[in-house]
Amino acid sequence: xxxxxxxxxxxxxxxxxxxxxxxxxxxxxxxxxxxxxxxxxxxxxxxxxxxxxxxxxxxxxxxxxxxxxxxxxxxxxxxxxxxxxxxxxxxxxxxxxxxxxxxxxxxxxxxxxxxxxxxxxxxxxxxxxxxxxxxxxxxxxxxxxxxxxxxxxxxxxxxxxxxxxxxxxxxxxxxxxxxxxxxxxxxxxxxxxx
Amino acid sequence: xxxxxxxxxxxxxxxxxxxxxxxxxxxxxxxxxxxxxxxxxxxxxxxxxxxxxxxxxxxxxxxxxxxxxxxxxxxxxxxxxxxxxxxxxxxxxxxxxxxxxxxxxxxxxxxxxxxxxxxxxxxxxxxxxxxxxxxxxxxxxxxxxxxxxxxxxxxxxxxxxxxxxxxxxxxxxxxxxxxxxxxxxxxxxxxxxxxxxxxxxxxxxxxxxxxxxxxxxxxxxxxxxxxxxxxxxxxxxxxxxxxxxxxxx
Numbered sequence: 036x037x038x039x040x041x042x043x044x045x046x047x048x049x050x051x052x053x054x055x056x057x058x059x060x061x062x063x064x065x066x067x068x069x070x071x072x073x074x075x076x077x078x079x080x081x082x083x084x085x086x087x088x089x090x091x092x093x094x095x096x097x098x099x100x101x102x103x104x105x106x107x108x109x110x111x112x113x114x115x116x117x118x119x120x121x122x123x124x125x126x127x128x129x130x131x132x133x134x135x136x137x138x139x140x141x142x143x144x145x146x147x148x149x150x151x152x153x154x155x156x157x158x159x160x161x162x163x164x165x166x167x168x169x170x171x172x173x174x175x176x177x178x179x180x181x182x183x184x185x186x187x188x189x190x191x192x193x194x195x196x197x198x199x200x201x202x203x204x205x206x207x208x209x210x211x212x213x214x215x216x217x218x219x220x221x222x223x224x225x226x227x228x229x
Numbered sequence: 230x231x232x233x234x235x236x237x238x239x240x241x242x243x244x245x246x247x248x249x250x251x252x253x254x255x256x257x258x259x260x261x262x263x264x265x266x267x268x269x270x271x272x273x274x275x276x277x278x279x280x281x282x283x284x285x286x287x288x289x290x291x292x293x294x295x296x297x298x299x300x301x302x303x304x305x306x307x308x309x310x311x312x313x314x315x316x317x318x319x320x321x322x323x324x325x326x327x328x329x330x331x332x333x334x335x336x337x338x339x340x341x342x343x344x345x346x347x348x349x350x351x352x353x354x355x356x357x358x359x360x361x362x363x364x365x366x367x368x369x370x371x372x373x374x375x376x377x378x379x380x381x382x383x384x385x386x387x388x389x390x391x392x393x394x395x396x397x398x399x400x401x402x403x404x405x406x407x408x409x410x411x412x413x414x415x416x417x418x419x420x421x422x423x424x425x426x427x428x429x430x431x432x433x434x435x436x437x438x439x440x441x442x443x444x445x446x447x448x449x450x451x452x453x454x455x456x457x458x459x460x461x462x463x464x465x466x467x468x469x470x471x472x473x474x475x476x477x478x
Contacts, residue, residue, distance in 0.1 A: 050401060052309045054302050061301055062294075069289040079290070086289070087297045091304055098399045098417060154284050157277070176281040201242035208273035209231065215273040215280075 042108055050098060057097075061090050064109060067178065068116050074173040075120040076127075077162045085123055089116040106187050113178070113188050117170060124166050153214045160210045168203035171196055233266060241267060245274035312399075319366070319396050348378045352391065362386070365404055366397040371423075379405075385415075392423040403439075411457040414439035428458040430466065 042063065048056035068089060073082040092115050100111050161169055170189055174180045180188065185196045208215060231238065237260070243249050244257045260267050350358050350370055358370040360378060362385045370376055374391020385404040386393065397404055399417025406413040406422055408429040413422055418436025422429065431440050433449045440447045440455045445462030447455050456466040 047401070049305075052312075054305050054309075057305045058298055058302060061298060065294055065297070066286065066289055070286045073287040079287075082287075083289070083293045083297065087300055090297070090301050094301065094304055094308060098401070153280050157280050157284065172281075176278070177284065177286070197243065197248065198239065201239040201246070204242045204245070204274055204277060205235075205238045205270075208270065208277050211277065211280075212273065215276040216269065 039107075046097070046100075046108065057094065060093075060108075064112050065090075067109070068112055071113060071116055071173060071178055072120055074158075074161065074177055075117075075166075075170060076123060081123060085116070085119045089119045092119065106184075110180070110184050110187055113174070113180075114190075117188050120170075121166070128166065153211070156211055156214050157207070160207050163210070164203055164206060168199050168206065171199045172203040172207070175200055231266065231270070233264075233270065237267070238270065241270050242274055245271050245278070316398060319398070322396075349375070350378065351375045362395075362397070362404065364398070365400055366395060369394040369396075388422055388424045388429075390424050392421060394421050395419065408457075410459045410461075411440050411442040411463055414441065428456055428461075431455045431457075431463075 042060065045056045045059045045063070049060060065086065069082055069086050072085045072089070073079065076082050076085060089112065093112055096115070100108060106114065161172060164172065167189070171185055174185045174188060175182075182193050182196050185200075186193050189196065191199075233241070240249075240253075240257060244254060249257065261271065350360065352358050352370050352372055352374045354373045356372060360368050360370065362368055362378075365385065368376075368386060371392035371394070374393065375389045376391070376393060377387040377389065379385045379387070385406060386395075387407040389409070393406075395406065395415065396419045397415045397417055403414045403416045406415060408422060408424050410424075410429040411431075413420070413429075413431055415438055416436070418438055419434035420436075420438050421432045421434070423431075429440075431438060431449060432454045433451050435451045437451075438449045440449060440457060440463040442457060442463065444460070447463035447465065449455055449465075454466040455463045457463040
C-alpha cells in the first residue's frame with residue numbers, strides 16, 4: 036500500500052468517525068506543515084498555534100476535499116496552512132509597520148555574524164522577505180513543491196509564482212552577498228556540462 | 230548595488246534555477262561571457278540554492294505535537310457528536326413527516342431505494358411522497374410532481390416536474406439531482422429544487438450546492454436561490470416572496 040492509498044484509507048475512516056484515523060492524518064502531515072508555518076511565521080510558538088488552527092480547519096472541511104480534485108490532500112492542507120499563516124502574518128505586518136513608524140526601519144541586509152553561519156543568515160534573510168515571496172520560496176526550497184503545486188497553494192498563475200520566486204532569490208542573494216561571494220560551483224558550469 | 234536591471238536579474242534567476250529553454254539560455258550565456266557582475270550574481274544564486282538545500286527541517290517539538298494531537302482528538306469527538314445529533318434531528322423530522330403522511334389516505338411512503346431500483350413517482354395535486362435516497366438522506370416530493378429515482382450511483386433523482394425538498398447527509402461523493410435545465414450537485418445539505426415552466430429553481434436551506442449545466446455553473450450558499458432557464462447559464466435569483474414547496478390546492 037503506497038502513501039496515497041494509506042492516506043485515503045485514513046481519510047475514509049476519519050469520515051466514518053474514527054478519531055484515531057484523523058489523528059493518524061495529523062501525525063502524517065504535522066512535521067511538513069509545521070516546517071512550512073515555522074518558516075513563514077518565524078517563531079516556534081506562533082507556528083505551533085497556527086498548526087493547531089490549520090488542523091482544526093482541516094477537520095471542519097474534511098468532507099469537502101475531493102480525491103479527484105486538482106490538489107492532493109497534502110497540498111490541500113498546505114493551502115489551509117497558508118491561509119492561516121497569511122491571516123496571522125498580515126496582522127503582525129500591521130503591528131510591525133506601526134513599530135517601524137515609531138522606531139525606525141527594518142533590517143534590509145544581513146551581514147556575517149560572529150559564527151558566520153550561512154544557514155542562520157539565510158533563515159534571517161528569508162524571514163525578512165515580503166510575505167508572498169517568502170511563501171513561494173519556502174514552498175519551493177523547503178517543501179519541495181512543483182511550480183504547479185505552489186500555484187495551487189498560493190492561488191496564482193505559474194508566471195506569478197516564478198516571478199515571485201525569482202524576486203525572492205534575487206533579494207536573498209543581494210542581502211547575503213557577503214556570505215555567498217566566493218562560493219563556487221556555478222549554474223553556468225552545470226548547463227555547459229549538461 | 231547591482232547595475233543590472235530587474236528584468237535581467239529575474240532572467241538570471243530563471244537561468245540559475247534551470248527554468249530556461251536552450252533557446253532562452255543563449256542570450257544569457259552571451260551576457261555571462263561579458264559581464265562579471267552577471268557571473269557573480271549567478272554564482273551567488275547557485276550558492277543560495279545549495280545553502281537552502283542544506284538547511285535542516287525545523288522539527289515540531291514532541292510535547293507540542295502531542296498537545297495539539299489531544300486538542301484535535303477532542304475537537305474530532307465533538308464534531309462527531311454534533312454530526313450525529315444533526316443526523317438524529319433530521320431523521321426525527323423525516324419520521325415525523327412520514328407519520329403525518331401516513332394519516333393522509335392519498336399519501337404513502339415509498340420504500341427505501343435499493344441498488345438496481347429505478348422508480349417513477351408521480352404525485353397528484355393533493356398528494357405528497359417521502360422517499361429515501363439510499364443511506365444519503367430523504368426527498369420530500371411535493372404536490373403535482375413527477376420524479377425518477379436513480380438506480381444507485383451518483384445520480385440520485387431526476388425531477389421532470391414539480392418540487393422536491395431534499396435533506397442530504399454529508400458523504401464523500403456528491404449526489405446529482407438532474408432537471409431539464411441544469412444538474413444540481415449536492416454534497417451534504419438541505420435544499421428545494423423546483424422544475425417550473427420557466428426553468429429550474431434551486432433554493433439552499435443550509436450547506437452548499439453547485440448548480441451547473443453546459444453553459445456554466447453557480448455555487449449557492451445557504452439562503453441563496455438560483456434560477457436556470459433551459460439553454461442558459463444558472464443565475465442568482467432574488468425572490469419577491471417566500472419560496473418552497475408548493476402547497477396543495
